[in-house]
Amino acid sequence: MKFNAPRGTNDILPPDSLKWQYIEQKTHQLFSNYNYQEIRTPIFEYTELFQRGIGEVTDIVEKEMYTFTDKGDRSITLRPEGTASVMRSFMENKIYGQAQPTKFYYLGPMFRYERPQSGRFRQFHQLGVEALGSNDPALDAEIISLGLRLLQDFGLNDLTLHLNSVGCSECRPAYVEKLKNYLLAHRAELCENCQQRIERNPLRVLDCKNEACQEVIAEAPKITENLCSDCADHFSDVKKYLELVEIDYFVNPLLVRGLDYYTNTAFEIKDNALGAQDTVFGGGRYNGLAEEIGGRSLPGIGFALGIERLLLSLEAKDIELPIPAGVDLYITVIGEKAKRKAFKLLDQLRNNGFRTEIDYLGRSVGSQMKSADRMQAEFTIILGEDELNKDSATIRNMKTGTEIEIKLSNLLTEMKQLVDKEDL
């Protein structure tokens, strides 16, 4: 084998591609109900957008970006996430001039240079939503509910929603300081990694998996108890709205999101059947992002859902998506003369909405029937010398094995009656 797909990339082949189509189609449908509209931004942007938008000290920017210089000597980066681009587009196209809030969704590939493992790839796919221009806690609840509803539509309903508030520029710095002091006091008890994190990013210590660290963390000051009154009110309103629509949540004060721009609400949906990469989707509010990349202040909230992880989650629970299998009709041909007739018939049947297939390898009748069987054809239309002489075709019901002979002139109308087609 001469070539491989680049590391961390995957070909999406049938029948998997049908699952993807199903997911995409459901997404368009549901998001439309919530009145979110699709936005399609470029797959690459100027590197600086992500540096500013995601944050210089995040792992994504520090070591995971696919960055290159183009022929015009510009630094370009394949998008590692969707939010920064959406915000850029919102500002660039002056969408703030329209009635707010603006509710966008997107769907497509993202790129991060990482070692692949279960549920993690270099090219992966996210679908996400962004609601810009409102700080209403009801909108936070809508976003969360939308994500959960989508998962429910795919048959996933026993996942855990982790919810937290990470405060704002008013209250978070004071909390971080408080946390840092606490951690410094317990420095010796922490793992090596966390000792370094105290200075660099103390919030990170909170989700360390090390047992010793967990013990220290259990007694650490909690962000939820250190919110300013605005943030505390916002958080409690989000919870009330979630309760109104009967969404169960688990307040997890240790939930900190990896990207710098988050404020207030933070959430993740985890599936513990997935192994290490168990976050199916995550998101939160990012009231600080707009100023970071473009100027005017603008509240926003959104989530991103990993499609590969969604598929893993479905697989872990043995959920089969209702993807159409096989064909309606298979035309079995005997002889060259019949083949010509059959080819014309094939065209007519397809034009009339029947999924129809024919043999292109000149195989025996037995093999053609076998193919029909493999393709789960409902009926096989058999055309041979006998039928041609009578201007008719033999129709075989592949489930029952019964056969009838009908005139070619009546074939289309007869087949319409025979085939149970919902979309015809």
Add this chain to the structure above:
RNA sequence: GUGGAUGUAGCUCAGUUGGCUAGAGCGCGGGAUUGUGGCUCCCGAGGCCGUGGGUUCAAGCCCCAUCAUCCACCCCA
């Protein structure tokens, strides 16, 4: 970037202490059924044993390197 495991037919995998033309099941093609799928039986096609070097009379097997895949760490979708 670090660590561990694994690379043999399209797929899942056997292959003994190194020893003849490298095997099975499934799948694929043909036939038994001169024009009929599923069950059964027979036959067949299909392998640079991941790649490159080394040891040896002899390497799928041992050694080194390399690439890839999987899993985990870091972090995240």
